[in-house]
Amino acid sequence: MSNFLGEFDCKLDDRNRLMIPANLMKQLPGADSEGLVVNRGFEKHLVIYTKKEWDIIVEDLSKLNQYEKRTREFIRYFTRGATHLTLDKLNRVVLSKVLMDYAGIKAEVILACQLNKIELWARDAYEDQMDSEPENFANLAEEVMGNKARRGDE
Template identity: 55%
Template sequence: MIQLIGEFECKLDTKGRMVVPAALKRQLPEAEREGLVVNRGFEKNLVIYTREEWNKKMQQLAKLNQYNLKNRNFVRQFMRGATELALDAAGRVLLPKGLLEYAGIEGEVVLACQFDKIEVWSKPVYDQLMGEDMGEDFAALAEEVMGGFDFGGMDNE
């Protein structure tokens, strides 16, 4: 599993192309050869996966019982708009118009790396989402999410 890190601000050109930042491109050595896949995120954002990580997601989805209506609906929604991306000679990817419209992305974009994927956000939406001062709320969230987590013998305070 790859471990992508970083947060990058980019701009789309008038055709919907985005230059992949050099620092991010270095973390994606196989992307030029194998390509990337973009699809809808769970919020109004997009998600980019390496081909390897996308294939893992597909293997997981293939194990779902296709006779179950909820499973079929989830697969449809998850796969909706999924598109292969290829880096051009200038290191750009063309983001599909329909996906850009879904995420409300125009012009400025934030790429937020999370483990094995890259979330793609409209910069104003991301700034609003992350600009909310969580203060003590973030500490409470950290305690709720991570407080009872077993860190393999480490002292859990």
């Protein structure tokens, strides 16, 4: 499983091309040959996966019971707009207009690494999201992580 780190300010050029920053490219071995996959996020942003991570997700999805209506709906909405991204020689990818419109992306974006994926946000949407940090982040941490066994205690 990949583990990406960092937050990167980027700009799209007039052809909707996003240059992947050099420090992020170092964390994406094989991306130049295998490409990446971009998809809609659960909030109004996009998510970029390595091809390897996307294949793991698709394998998990294929194990779900597609005879159940809610499962079909989830798969349909989750994979809607998923697109293979090919990097050019300058480590740029072209984002589709449909996905950009979904996420409200214009020219300025933030790439925010989140464990095994990279979130791609319109700059203003990302700032709004981060400005709504819970009043007591420590309480949220306890609620989410409090019942987790400490490493080595399992």
